[in-house]
Amino acid sequence: MHYCFGYCKDCQTVHSLPSAQAIPYCYELMEQLRQHQRIDFDLPEALANPLLSTDVLYSEMRGRMFGILVCEDRQGKEVVLRAFSSRHNGVWNVDNWVPPLVDEHRFKATVSAGDVDIHPLTDLISGLRKGSKEWLEKVAERRIVSQGVLARLYALYTLHNFKGEQRSLQGAFNTSKGIPVGTGDCCAPKLLNYAAIHQLKPLSLAEFFWGKETASGHRREGDFQVACSEKCQPILGYMLCGAGV
Ligand SMILES: [Zn+2]
Numbered sequence: 001m002h003y004c005f006g007y008c009k010d011c012q013t014v015h016s017l018p019s020a021q022a023i024p025y026c027y028e029l030m031e032q033l034r035q036h037q038r039i040d041f042d043l044p045e046a047l048a049n050p051l052l053s054t055d056v057l058y059s060e061m062r063g064r065m066f067g068i069l070v071c072e073d074r075q076g077k078e079v080v081l082r083a084f085s086s087r088h089n090g091v092w093n094v095d096n097w098v099p100p101l102v103d104e105h106r107f108k109a110t111v112s113a114g115d116v117d118i119h120p121l122t123d124l125i126s127g128l129r130k131g132s133k134e135w136l137e138k139v140a141e142r143r144i145v146s147q148g149v150l151a152r153l154y155a156l157y158t159l160h161n162f163k164g165e166q167r168s169l170q171g172a173f174n175t176s177k178g179i180p181v182g183t184g185d186c187c188a189p190k191l192l193n194y195a196a197i198h199q200l201k202p203l204s205l206a207e208f209f210w211g212k213e214t215a216s217g218h219r220r221e222g223d224f225q226v227a228c229s230e231k232c233q234p235i236l237g238y239m240l241c242g243a244g245v
């Protein structure tokens with residue numbers, strides 16, 4: 001089974017990573033989450049950060065994806081990396097989990113700067129008659145401003161691959177459709193980017209869902225999932241390039 005794959009424009013082929021070797025580590029991680037009900041389970045309970053409890057995964061926020069990447073370092077020693085998708089309860093960086101692709105503070109600063117441009121427009125729009133000429137103009141203007149903010153956020157992401165190359169999100173993204181919000185924040189890109197930067201050879205990757213099932217019932221706790229087609233598959237071809245599997 002290959003849960004992690006994507007089409008590489010450069011090689012004109014699909015690159016993928018097998019999942020089998022990562023599966024037992026996923027079960028181990030599920031057991032840790034079940035037992036400790038927090039993601040900072042490496043720490044003694046007295047030092048646990050309340051924000052890192054898994055309670056949020058059973059709230060209306062629902063569950064999220066977790067992932068394992070098994071790698072080999074230059075000496076051939078096995079290294080097991082783990083990731084949670086996006087943020088956990090608003091927390092970006094947790095010890096012993098791979099970090100996000102973007103710097104938290106630069107990301108937040110960019111969002112705040114964008115809000116300064118967007119909020120006055122939103123206020124203005126709310127005071128206009130819906131559907132009027134001016135309303136339509138201001139809605140269009142706000143869309144352009146938001147797209148600019150999004151482009152600045154995307155520019156903060158740099159994707160690394162296993163040929164020692166790096167590319168922007170726009171450069172790596174492999175469809176002409178717009179880049180969805182949150183691209184690069186899933187487990188697979190976090191894990192692969194970390195491995196590429198640290199000269200680790202990726203061997204096996206698997207991702208599973210943990211927490212309250214999604215509203216559609218499509219994802220249930222403990223389910224393994226294929227890398228998502230809208231955000232991950234379009235960048236994984238590039239990110240896996242040079243991994244040699
Ligand atoms: Zn994804």
Ligand SMILES: [Zn+2]
Nearest residue numbers: 008010011241
């Ligand atoms: Zn390639």
